[in-house]
Amino acid sequence: MGSERMEMRKRQMSAAQETTSSAQAQHGTGNRGSNACCFCWCCCCSCSCLTVRNRDEEQARRSSQELRAEGIPYCEECPTPTLEEVNAWAQSFDKLMLTPAGRNAFREFLRTEFSEENMLFWMACEDLKKESNKSIIEEKARLIYEDYISILSPKEVSLDSRVREVINRNMLEPSQHTFDDAQLQIYTLMHRDSYPRFMNSAIYKDLLRSLSEKSVET
Secondary structure (H helix, E strand, O other): OHHHHHHHHHHHHHHHHHHHHHHHHHHHHHHHHHOOOOOOOOOOOOOHHHHHHHHHHHHHHHHHHHHHHOOOOOOOOOOOOOHHHHHHHOOOHHHHHHOHHHHHHHHHHHHHOOOHHHHHHHHHHHHHHOOOOHHHHHHHHHHHHHHHHOOOOOOOOOOOHHHHHHHHHHOOOOOOOOOHHHHHHHHHHHHHHHHHHHHOOHHHHHHHHHHHHHHHHO
């Protein structure tokens, strides 16, 4: 009888030890799991969630760099303008801005006045309007903001406070038309301020004279 009680007590103690060991093991696993990432139970720096996050960040950086690299060229490709086209530029600012050759000549003049950023911003907005991919629209809008709207940018364009407020609201959900008000304001500025001086500049007059001479020769 005594031996049976001792045997039963040994079994109970053994069962209790197994239960305690099991609970400790589960607790240890639970603690490890609480520090684990969403893809693996380990906490090492090379786990898959960090790899995915790093890859996404790298793709975003690469996307920004590629978009900047694919930005506005120094000079738009276009054939040499005709005398008729160059004469038409004097009729209106709209006609000047309609042709790549007109924009190139005007940009060259703006460089001499250190205000080329106005044309670059206008052209970037035109490029944004042609985009349909939502992620690219958002990225291009961000780059335009950083390059031409931010007060920290050396290429910041001159905009009033009302237009800046509109842009800041639009940037919450960027679209092809995020900068429409700003683009119109800069277009008007170039029309009223820079265009008259361009028409009286050596750049325009020399181009007009050169084409006129070639026309006489032919």
